[in-house]
Amino acid sequence: MENEKEDVALKQDIEFCTLGMFIIDEIHYLPPTPSVYDIVGGAGCYSALGARLFSPPPISRTVSWIVDKGSDFPSSIDTQIQSWQTSCLIREDISRPTTRGWNGYDEHQHRAFKYTTPKLRLDQNSLTPELLFSKSFHLICSPTRCIDLVTSILRRRKAANPRAEKPIFIWEPVPDLCTPDELLNCTNALPYIDVCSPNHQELAGFMGDSDQGVDPRTGEVSTAFVEGACEQLLGSMPLQSYTLVVRCGAKGCYIAKMGGRSRRTSVVKRKRPANHARGGLTLDMDMESLFAGLVSSDGTIDFERDRPAIDPGIDKWVPAYFKPERKDRVIDPTGGGNGFLGGLAIALARGKEPVEAAAWGSVAASFCIEQVGVPTLSTDAEGREKWNGESVSARLQEFMGRIERPDVVESASGEIGKMSLA
Numbered sequence: 001m002e003n004e005k006e007d008v009a010l011k012q013d014i015e016f017c018t019l020g021m022f023i024i025d026e027i028h029y030l031p032p033t034p035s036v037y038d039i040v041g042g043a044g045c046y047s048a049l050g051a052r053l054f055s056p057p058p059i060s061r062t063v064s065w066i067v068d069k070g071s072d073f074p075s076s077i078d079t080q081i082q083s084w085q086t087s088c089l090i091r092e093d094i095s096r097p098t099t100r101g102w103n104g105y106d107e108h109q110h111r112a113f114k115y116t117t118p119k120l121r122l123d124q125n126s127l128t129p130e131l132l133f134s135k136s137f138h139l140i141c142s143p144t145r146c147i148d149l150v151t152s153i154l155r156r157r158k159a160a161n162p163r164a165e166k167p168i169f170i171w172e173p174v175p176d177l178c179t180p181d182e183l184l185n186c187t188n189a190l191p192y193i194d195v196c197s198p199n200h201q202e203l204a205g206f207m208g209d210s211d212q213g214v215d216p217r218t219g220e221v222s223t224a225f226v227e228g229a230c231e232q233l234l235g236s237m238p239l240q241s242y243t244l245v246v247r248c249g250a251k252g253c254y255i256a257k258m259g260g261r262s263r264r265t266s267v268v269k270r271k272r273p274a275n276h277a278r279g280g281l282t283l284d285m286d287m288e289s290l291f292a293g294l295v296s297s298d299g300t301i302d303f304e305r306d307r308p309a310i311d312p313g314i315d316k317w318v319p320a321y322f323k324p325e326r327k328d329r330v331i332d333p334t335g336g337g338n339g340f341l342g343g344l345a346i347a348l349a350r351g352k353e354p355v356e357a358a359a360w361g362s363v364a365a366s367f368c369i370e371q372v373g374v375p376t377l378s379t380d381a382e383g384r385e386k387w388n389g390e391s392v393s394a395r396l397q398e399f400m401g402r403i404e405r406p407d408v409v410e411s412a413s414g415e416i417g418k419m420s421l422a
Contacts (some may be wrong), residue, residue, distance in 0.1 A: 014087060015062040015349040016051040017134035019122045019141075019149065020044030020172075020338065022067040024077070026116075027103045027334060027372065038074055039373045040081075041101065043140045043172070044122070046335035049374055050342025050364035052084055053392045056385045060085040063346070064131050067091070068120045070098035083377060089128060096120075103334060111334070124152040132156055136168040136349040138341055139193075142177040143185035150192040169193040170345045172338070178205035190237040195348070197341055199247040203229050213248075221251040223317070230256040240311065243354050245344065245361075247337050252319040252362065255354050259313025318358045321366035321399055332372045339368035359403055363396045 020043030028035045048065035055063050064087040069078075071094040081088055097117045104112040124132075132153070139149055150169055157164045171193040173186065178198060183206045190196060198206070200221045204213035207229045215222040230244045234256060243257040322329050343364025347357035367375045367387050375387045384391070 013062060014064045014130055014134040015055075015059075016048070016136050016138070016342065016346045017064045017127070017131045018044045018047045018066075018138040018342070019126070020047050020065075020138060021099055021119060021122060022065070023099050023101045023115075023119075024074075025101050025103055025334070027105075027332070029105055030107060036372050038077070040077055041103075041335060041373075042099070043138075043338045045374070046338035046368055047138045047342035047345070048086060048088075049084075049335075049368065050339035050344075050361065051346035052086055052342075053339075053364050053367055053375075053387060054343060054346055054360060054396075055086075057085050061087050063087060064089070064134060066122055066126055066131075068093065068099060070094070070096050070117075072097050080374075087130070089131065124149060124156055127153070127156070129160065132160065133164060134167060136170065136345045138170050138172065138345055140172040140338075141174055143173065143182055143189040146171050146173075146189045147192050168195070168345065168348050170195040170197065170341055170348075172341055173198045173202055173206075175202055175205070178202040180206065180208040182206065183208075187233065187236045190233070190242050191239055193242055195243050195245055195344070195354075196233075197245040197247060197344070199337055200226055200249065200251075203246055207232070221248045223248075223251060223254070226251075226254050227256070227315075230254065234258050240313075243314065245354070245358060247340060250320065250324075252317055253340070253358055255314050255316050255318065255358055257314040257354065259311045314354055316355055318355060318362060318403055321362045321395070329366075330369050333369050334372075335374075336365040336369040340365040356400070359400055360396065363392065363399055366395070367392070 022040075022044045023042030025039040025041035026035060026037045027039060044065050044067075048063055051063045052060060066089045067081060069090055069092040073092075081090075099115065099119045100117045102114050102116050106112075137153065139146055141149065154166070157167075169192065171189065173196070178201075186196075186206055200213035203226065204211070209225060209229075211222070211225070213222055213225050213229075214220065215225075226246050226248060230246065233244060238258055240258045240260055243255060246254045246256075248254060340361035342361075344357045344361035347360035348354070352360065370388055376389075378386045378389065380386055
C-alpha cells in the first residue's frame with residue numbers, strides 16, 4: 001500500500017473484525033425509481049455498521065474493518081466513515097481505483113451484482129496486530145477459503161500469544177459457490193467455525209433445491225425446507241461447536257444447533273493421593289465421611305456426582321423486526337444480511353446466547369434497510385446517539401419484548417408470518 005492510516009484503539013480490546021470488502025455501489029431499480037451512485041456499501045461496511053449500531057462511543061472503537069481507498073475515493077464518504085468513530089484501517093493507494101460494484105434488482109427484489117473495477121480481497125495478512133486479536137471475525141468466502149482463513153488467523157495468533165483465547169468465527173458463504181459441488185466442502189468447514197449463516201437461497205444452492213428454498217404454492221420461504229436442510233447439515237457433521245443461522249427474508253431467521261451433554265468448562269487438577277496398599281485404604285480412614293458425599297436425600301448412594309448438564313440444542317425461528325403492516329419501512333434490502341451478521345457477531349462477542357444474538361442481528365438489519373445506503377447518525381439534545389432518528393437500544397428492548405412472547409416466536413414447522421425481516 002502506498003499509504004496506510006490506522007485509526008485503531010490501542011487501549012480497548014477489538015470485539016469485532018470483518019474481512020468483508022468495502023465497495024462503492026451504484027444501485028439500479030426498476031422504473032420509475034431512479035438509479036443512485038456513490039453509495040457506501042460492501043459486506044465489510046454493512047457488517048461493521050451492524051456491530052457499530054450497538055457500540056456508541058467510546059466502545060465504537062471495539063468495531064474494526066478495513067477500507068481500501070483508491071484514487072477516486074469521494075471525500076464525502078471519507079467524512080462519513082470518520083463520523084462512526086470505529087477502529088477503521090484505511091489503506092490508500094492512488095495507483096488504483098476504489099473497488100466499485102453494480103447492483104440491479106428485479107420485481108422480486110432479487111439482486112444481481114457485478115464488480116465494475118478490480119476487487120482487492122482481504123486475508124489474514126491484512127490484519128494488523130490489534131485487529132488480529134479481535135474477539136470475533138466475520139468471514140465472507142468459499143468453504144475452502146474459510147478453512148484457510150480460520151487456520152491462518154489462529155496460527156498467527158498462537159505465534160504472537162500462545163495463551164490467546166480462540167475467537168468467534170462467523171462464516172457467511174459467498175453466493176457464487178453455494179452449489180451442490182461445494183456441499184462436501186461446506187460440511188468440512190463447519191468444525192472450524194462457530195456460526196454458519198447462509199440465506200435461504202444460498203442454503204438451497206448447497207442442497208441442490210430447484211425451488212431455491214421457496215414454497216412454489218405460496219411464493220414464500222419454505223420453513224419445512226430450511227428446517228430439513230439444517231437437519232441434514234447437522235447430521236452430516238454432528239458437533240455442538242457450531243450453530244446454523246439461516247437468514248430467510250420476510251420469515252426472519254432460523255437457528256439450529258446440536259444438543260447433547262455439555263462440556264465441562266474447566267478441569268480442576270487435584271493432588272493425586274498416595275498409593276497405599278490394599279487399594280489405597282488405610283486403617284485410620286473415616287469410612288462414613290468418605291461416602292457421605294455420595295448419599296442422596298433418599299438414602300441411596302449416587303456414584304455419578306457432577307453429571308454434565310444436557311444441552312437441548314436449538315431449533316427456533318426468530319422473526320424479523322418489521323411487521324407485515326410496516327413493510328413500507330423497507331426501502332432497500334441491500335446490506336441487510338451483512339448488517340444482521342455484524343449485530344449477531346458483536347452480541348456473541350459480548351457473551352449473548354445465539355437466540356438473543358439473532359435478535360440483535362434483526363434489529364441491526366432493520367436499520368440497514370430503511371433507506372438507500374447506510375442509516376443516518378445523529379445525537380439528541382442530551383448527546384445520545386440516534387440512527388435514523390431512533391434509539392438502537394430502545395428498538396432492541398421493544399423487539400426483545402415481542403420475541404419473548406410464546407405466541408410470536410415459533411419453532412419447528414410453525415409459520416412465522418407475524419413479522420417480516422429484511
